[in-house]
Amino acid sequence: MNKLVQPLYLDNQENKTWKFILNELKPKGKIFSPFNIISFPVIVTGLIIMYIRFTQGIGSVTNLSQDIPWGLWIGFDVVTGVAFAGGAYVLVFMVNILNLKQYKPILRVTVLNGFLAYLFYSGALLLDLGRPLKIVNVIIGNNFGVSSVLFLVGWHFLLYMLALLLEFSPAIAEWLNAKKLRKVLSGLTMGAVIFGITLSVLHQSGIGALYLMAKDKIHPLWYSEYLPLLFVVSSIFAGISLVIMEGSISQRVFAHQLDKDSHKTHDNILVGLAKICAAGMFAYLALLVIVFVHGKDWQYLSSPMGSWYLLEVIGFVLIPMGLFYYSYRRRKVGLIKMASIITLLGIMLNRMNISIICFKWDAAERYVPSWQEFVVTLTIIFIEIWVFRWIVRRMPVLRKSPEWVRGDH
Numbered sequence: 001m002n003k004l005v006q007p008l009y010l011d012n013q014e015n016k017t018w019k020f021i022l023n024e025l026k027p028k029g030k031i032f033s034p035f036n037i038i039s040f041p042v043i044v045t046g047l048i049i050m051y052i053r054f055t056q057g058i059g060s061v062t063n064l065s066q067d068i069p070w071g072l073w074i075g076f077d078v079v080t081g082v083a084f085a086g087g088a089y090v091l092v093f094m095v096n097i098l099n100l101k102q103y104k105p106i107l108r109v110t111v112l113n114g115f116l117a118y119l120f121y122s123g124a125l126l127l128d129l130g131r132p133l134k135i136v137n138v139i140i141g142n143n144f145g146v147s148s149v150l151f152l153v154g155w156h157f158l159l160y161m162l163a164l165l166l167e168f169s170p171a172i173a174e175w176l177n178a179k180k181l182r183k184v185l186s187g188l189t190m191g192a193v194i195f196g197i198t199l200s201v202l203h204q205s206g207i208g209a210l211y212l213m214a215k216d217k218i219h220p221l222w223y224s225e226y227l228p229l230l231f232v233v234s235s236i237f238a239g240i241s242l243v244i245m246e247g248s249i250s251q252r253v254f255a256h257q258l259d260k261d262s263h264k265t266h267d268n269i270l271v272g273l274a275k276i277c278a279a280g281m282f283a284y285l286a287l288l289v290i291v292f293v294h295g296k297d298w299q300y301l302s303s304p305m306g307s308w309y310l311l312e313v314i315g316f317v318l319i320p321m322g323l324f325y326y327s328y329r330r331r332k333v334g335l336i337k338m339a340s341i342i343t344l345l346g347i348m349l350n351r352m353n354i355s356i357i358c359f360k361w362d363a364a365e366r367y368v369p370s371w372q373e374f375v376v377t378l379t380i381i382f383i384e385i386w387v388f389r390w391i392v393r394r395m396p397v398l399r400k401s402p403e404w405v406r407g408d409h
Contacts, residue, residue: 028393039382046379049372050127058130061372068360072369073128075355076348076377079207081121083231083347086239088114088164089200090276096193105262106269108171109250109397110243113388115164120384122157127376149209156203163196174402175395182405204235211354219358221300221309224291227354233287237280238347240273241340248337254392257399267333274328274336277343281321288313305361312353316346 030036053061064071091110094100126132136142138154167189173182208231215223224230251258251266300306320342327335356367392398 024394043379043382046376049376063370068367071367072373073124075352077121077124079355080348080351081117083235083238084242085114085117086235087243089197090236090239092193093197106247111164111168112397115168116384116388118161120380124380149206153203153206156199160196160199163192166192171395174405201232204232207231217360219305219361220297222354222358226291233284237277240277241343244270244273244340254398270333270336271328271331274324278321278324285317312349316349
């Protein structure tokens with residue numbers, strides 16, 4: 001290339017890049033939508049609370065103490081949030097390993113949702129640490145050593161986020177129109193898939209293993225040496241239930257990005273996912289019964305905690321399992337969505353029971369989250385939704401890939 005022409009070419013490329021970036025930063029969609037009107041003041045308030053937390057200490061905005069160091073930010077943002085993100089590894093396994101291509105239309109959006117969930121919920125850990133900068137100790141194994149369960153969970157989180165990012169990266173390359181980069185990233189995807197599935201199963205069980213050390217603190221009806229296995233199995237139908245709910249919402253909000261085939265196959269996908277949820281919940285319920293009988297915890301059923309336990313198992317496991325099975329057999333899409341909501345509430349209840357409600361249940365002074373903790377939790381969720389929406393509106397997540405990608409196959 002001519003020496004005089006080359007600088008002009010590079011300048012034009014830089015100008016195009018800057019124009020592209022500035023154009024993509026512009027809002028797309030209604031600015032004063034109901035969601036924006038509700039979420040924006042919550043986010044502003046949450047950011048102010050975060051500032052106070054980092055400048056005046058964690059005790060200034062939470063009801064945590066030396067006796068109760070883990071509260072809502074761990075119980076919901078991490079323990080519950082990670083279960084909700086389980087749909088990513090389940091869908092990736094189904095599509096890429098079992099070759100169930102009928103679920104491919106929702107794979108990319110599920111991976112994106114999983115990545116953002118891990119990114120934001122892991123970031124929320126900084127809020128919960130009394131000394132946030134010490135989070136590096138989890139990675140290097142300082143103080144507590146590399147044999148700690150927390151060390152393993154920390155590394156699983158970090159590596160799995162990288163695996164999810166790599167799985168989603170072809171969509172970023174398509175958005176940037178980077179053809180060569182997209183080809184390279186696509187070649188690395190299968191390795192990331194296998195690596196990511198392994199990591200996800202390990203850290204889902206690892207979070208359950210963290211509570212194995214709290215045998216004297218968790219109520220006997222919820223404590224079991226099989227907590228790691230229960231956490232893994234429940235993450236399957238928890239993640240799929242979120243996929244059903246999130247997919248149904250996206251089907252309406254981003255309807256203009258979907259072609260006719262996607263709209264037609266949506267109900268079939270939900271029916272297939274309902275079958276998986278029903279099977280997963282049956283396995284989970286069977287495990288609960290085995291653990292209960294093995295633990296000989298009959299005497300607790302007549303107590304108030306026993307009634308609370310039965311409400312969780314019957315109301316949020318048995319009933320939605322039956323709804324999933326019935327709706328799958330009769331192809332009742334509305335019931336599938338209802339069952340997914342009940343299931344998500346049940347997972348939330350189970351994780352909160354283990355981490356907060358039934359944790360030190362017999363203590364004289366109980367932990368109750370402050371209003372600031374609830375606002376910050378909502379802030380994290382709302383920001384995640386804003387980022388998710390920004391990406392979906394710009395990248396080929398729900399809509400089809402560009403013509404030059406489809407031409408390569």
